[in-house]
Amino acid sequence: MQVLHVDDRLVVIAKPAGLLSVPGRTEPDCASARVQALYPDALIVHRLDQATSGLLLLARGIEAQRELSADFAERRVGKCYVAVVAGRLEGEGLIDLPLGADWPNRPRQQIDLEQGKPSQTRWRVLAHEGDHTRVALEPLTGRSHQLRVHLAHLGHAILGDALYASAKIAAAAPRLLLHASELQVAGHHFICPPEF
Numbered sequence: 001m002q003v004l005h006v007d008d009r010l011v012v013i014a015k016p017a018g019l020l021s022v023p024g025r026t027e028p029d030c031a032s033a034r035v036q037a038l039y040p041d042a043l044i045v046h047r048l049d050q051a052t053s054g055l056l057l058l059a060r061g062i063e064a065q066r067e068l069s070a071d072f073a074e075r076r077v078g079k080c081y082v083a084v085v086a087g088r089l090e091g092e093g094l095i096d097l098p099l100g101a102d103w104p105n106r107p108r109q110q111i112d113l114e115q116g117k118p119s120q121t122r123w124r125v126l127a128h129e130g131d132h133t134r135v136a137l138e139p140l141t142g143r144s145h146q147l148r149v150h151l152a153h154l155g156h157a158i159l160g161d162a163l164y165a166s167a168k169i170a171a172a173a174p175r176l177l178l179h180a181s182e183l184q185v186a187g188h189h190f191i192c193p194p195e196f
Contacts, residue, residue, distance in 0.1 A: 001034050004055070005190060009064045011035055011042050012183065014192050015056040017175045021047035031056055046072055049145065051160075054081070054180025055192050071185055072142065078184030081137040081147060082126070082194045084177040085156040086169045089133040092124035095150040099143045108163055109145040111153055119143045121150045132159060132172075136181075147178060 005012040020030040059065035098116030102108040120140035157165035160173030179194035
């Protein structure tokens with residue numbers, strides 16, 4: 001874990017893939033605990049999946065947490081991810097498909113046209129890498145596993161995705177190739193390029 005920015009209102013870190021954002025049922029080691037060891041007033045504002053790397057924001061104190069959480073809830077935060085997906089995508093687009101929990105198969109999520117919550121993801125091609133495509137992803141909503149489910153539904157699952165990709169695509173990378181690369185919040189713009 002690397003601390004990229006700290007001031008009197010927030011802390012921004014680069015979370016490595018494989019590290020939980022908050023404590024798990026049986027795993028106390030997590031990004032929030034590591035940051036709190038350095039800055040005891042740091043409180044989590046949003047989360048990244050354990051398998052996802054990249055920018056994670058924590059607030060300094062309860063008041064900053066309340067304000068920054070409201071920024072996320074009211075979509076005043078800009079987020080951009082980079083992923084490498086199976087197959088060749090072209091151009092750009094918007095995925096607008098509602099998501100809901102796949103209760104028998106938790107923690108999986110699924111497209112749920114009847115009871116799912118609205119979920120939107122903008123995507124655009126950055127480069128072609130052999131049989132794969134590097135894409136920029138902008139989640140307009142913040143549902144669990146949103147980017148992973150949307151891309152798998154398009155037929156272009158993220159490489160290394162053990163939950164939503166075929167065994168072949170899951171095995172095509174040593175980790176989930178999804179990285180939170182940009183964050184615009186509270187007058188700040190943070191950039192953290194992926195290492196893949």
